[in-house]
Amino acid sequence: MATLLETDAVLKRGLTALAKADPVMARLKADGVTPQLRKRPPGFEGLAWIVVGQQVSTASAAAIWGRLRAILEPPTPQRFLDLSDEDLRAAGLSAGKVRTLRTVATEIIDGRLPLADLPGFPADEAHNLLTRVKGIGPWTADIYLLFCLGHPDAFPGGDLAVQEAARLAYGLEQRPDAKALNALAERWRPWRGVAAKVLWAHYRMVKAREGAPA
Structure with a gap:
């Protein structure tokens, strides 16, 4: 298992790996999408x-x-x-x-x-x-x-905001359900958790541009 997401250095390493593996993630990173660590007590x-x-x-x-x-x-x-x-x-x-x-x-x-x-x-x-x-x-x-826990490969495919962010980022006609999104996320292993954070950040950025609450 990769190192837990406990530092910005680990987060940055995950972002770099995602950008190399997926052109869409590379584009989001270049657009300034910035995920946060946001850790709660275990x-x-x-x-x-x-x-x-x-x-x-x-x-x-x-x-x-x-x-x-x-x-x-x-x-x-x-x-x-x-x-x-x-x-x-x-x-x-x-x-x-x-x-x-x-x-x-x-x-x-x-x-x-x-x-x-x-x-x-x-x-x-x-x-x-x-x-x-x-x-x-x-x-x-x-x-x-x-x-x-800061697990770098945990992926909440059933989260509606992550699903909608994936629809927007990948230009999909419909919002993917959990099964479809989990299939898409296979390309992001072992950094699916970082990808989820990127998608949440992208969703917040889009909503902010639209003037709507994220």
């Missing part, structure tokens, strides 16, 4: 942050996370299990997210979800370990691997 805290943010606005996610984090000290699986459903619902968690995070916490404590070991796994294997946990879907797994 472990249960980071995974909980992603689950909290599922299917809600950025503002709502931040508010819910702030309330949850205030009672989740220390932010460990056991502490989460010690909190009552009433406490968690009062923080703003839906019943589904409470169930998911209780399952995640239990899987970690019982040793079936080795979060601490995932940085050493290939992206696909780490993805599969996460998604076998009930409530953890492909998007959540890939976002965790990319933003909490």
Whole structure:
């Protein structure tokens, strides 16, 4: 596995490799598309942050996370299990997210979800370990691997912004679905995570030019 995305030097190395492998990535790089590292805490805290943010606005996610984090000290699986459903619902968690995070916490404590070991796994294997946990879907797994671990080859093919950015960058008639985008991403291994960051940055740049919120 390539070095984790923890420094600008590693990010730059990935960008250089992508530009050599793909003319479109080379064009985006030349156009000044600049991805960011943006790393979140690894472990249960980071995974909980992603689950909290599922299917809600950025503002709502931040508010819910702030309330949850205030009672989740220390932010460990056991502490989460010690909190009552009433406490968690009062923080703003839906019943589904409470169930998911209780399952995640239990899987970690019982040793079936080795979060601490995932940085050493290939992206696909780490993805599969996460998604076998009930409530953890492909998007959540890939976002965790990319933003909490800095895995350079994690690729969230189901992310709508990444899909739309690929449509724009490659001049596609339709926005590719996750299957089509994952197939396209094969050319970017082992730097698919950097490619995803390039596409997000491209999407933000296009939206900024249009005067629309990214």
